[in-house]
Amino acid sequence: MIKRRRTRQILVDSVGVGGDAPIPVQSMTNTHTNDIEATVEQIHELEALKCQIIRVAVPDINTVKCLSEIKKRINIPLVADIHFGHNLAIEAIKQGVDKIRINPGNMKKKDKLEEIVRLAKNKGIPIRIGVNSGSIRSNNGHDVDLVELMVNTTLRYCEHFESLGFKDIVISLKASDVQKTMEAYRSVAKQCDYPLHLGITAAGSPNDAIIKSAIGIGGLLSEGIGDTLRVSFTGPPHQEIEAGYKILVALGLSESTDAEIISCPTCGRCEIDLLHIVEEVKRRLPSQKRSVQIAVMGCIVNGPGEAMEADIGIAGGKGVGFLFKKGEKIKKVSESEMVSTLLEEIKTI
Numbered sequence: 001m002i003k004r005r006r007t008r009q010i011l012v013d014s015v016g017v018g019g020d021a022p023i024p025v026q027s028m029t030n031t032h033t034n035d036i037e038a039t040v041e042q043i044h045e046l047e048a049l050k051c052q053i054i055r056v057a058v059p060d061i062n063t064v065k066c067l068s069e070i071k072k073r074i075n076i077p078l079v080a081d082i083h084f085g086h087n088l089a090i091e092a093i094k095q096g097v098d099k100i101r102i103n104p105g106n107m108k109k110k111d112k113l114e115e116i117v118r119l120a121k122n123k124g125i126p127i128r129i130g131v132n133s134g135s136i137r138s139n140n141g142h143d144v145d146l147v148e149l150m151v152n153t154t155l156r157y158c159e160h161f162e163s164l165g166f167k168d169i170v171i172s173l174k175a176s177d178v179q180k181t182m183e184a185y186r187s188v189a190k191q192c193d194y195p196l197h198l199g200i201t202a203a204g205s206p207n208d209a210i211i212k213s214a215i216g217i218g219g220l221l222s223e224g225i226g227d228t229l230r231v232s233f234t235g236p237p238h239q240e241i242e243a244g245y246k247i248l249v250a251l252g253l254s255e256s257t258d259a260e261i262i263s264c265p266t267c268g269r270c271e272i273d274l275l276h277i278v279e280e281v282k283r284r285l286p287s288q289k290r291s292v293q294i295a296v297m298g299c300i301v302n303g304p305g306e307a308m309e310a311d312i313g314i315a316g317g318k319g320v321g322f323l324f325k326k327g328e329k330i331k332k333v334s335e336s337e338m339v340s341t342l343l344e345e346i347k348t349i
């Protein structure tokens with residue numbers, strides 16, 4: 001069992017981040033935020049997928065004015081993502097967002113930055129200090145120890161906020177380089193007790209991003225580091241949520257909301273269309289049976305063992321399969337009947 005790092009807890013509206021709170025999965029819309037209808041629709045889709053916190057980009061003053069309307073029409077906490085514009089951050093807080101994400105390095109006027117912090121404190125909302133490697137590099141040139149600079153810069157921002165009596169801070173330190181990201185999070189985790197938002201920035205297309213995130217986010221979580229996460233992809237955000245949950249479930253940090261299907265990779269011994277069977281079972285599985293463990297195995301080499309361990313399983317033979325339920329072999333079925341027989345039997349569990 002993973003022993004999570006102890007952090008202080010902050011609240012994003014009613015969602016806890018850090019402390020003993022479960023790890024919330026978040027995402028970010030890719031609509032133009034000032035298209036309120038499209039943004040709200042996408043947030044509702046993400047809510048249905050169990051997104052727990054949603055962030056929207058706030059690039060200009062017209063957009064910031066849409067935030068209160070979006071907030072009214074959604075059911076999960078709303079975070080405003082702001083770069084450069086002090087006034088955007090101030091107005092976003094006034095519009096009632098539940099958290100803001102800023103990179104203080106992009107906000108050069110100290111008095112204005114302090115105004116943001118004081119206002120967030122008055123309204124009782126947290127701030128994510130989100131430092132990305134790109135901003136550090138562009139401000140300091142290439143001949144720097146990126147990890148050390150990211151961490152030291154972030155801790156300096158934290159100290160500044162603390163000097164104003166503000167501690168509702170979440171930290172993120174994202175780089176597109178997985179190892180640098182992990183080093184940065186490990187280092188900051190040792191030096192403060194603020195909750196950490198995990199992510200690999202600019203991770204690429206879904207295929208690439210899932211692998212980078214599984215290693216980076218999953219690796220940190222397996223060490224007990226990390227209190228909320230976003231898997232970011234180039235493309236629509238829906239798949240990000242599924243990927244985030246899959247990482248948490250694989251580490252035992254969240255209950256599975258999906259059936260666990262154990263299937264073998266197949267090899268030259270397999271004499272049934274295993275992929276088709278797996279996909280059909282997954283597609284047709286009744287939603288109330290999603291916590292069942294199902295084994296779909298290609299042959300009798302490893303098949304019976306896995307099938308007996310699962311709630312229900314099938315081990316393929318030559319055009320047939322042997323059905324196992326709760327550890328007992330119960331019958332032999334033809335390949336064409338496998339999917340329907342499995343689904344019928346699953347209903348009885």
Ligand code: SF4
Pocket residue numbers: 264265266267268269270297298299300301302303
């Ligand atoms: S269970 Fe059988 S078919 Fe599947 S990978 Fe193992 S040996 Fe090959």
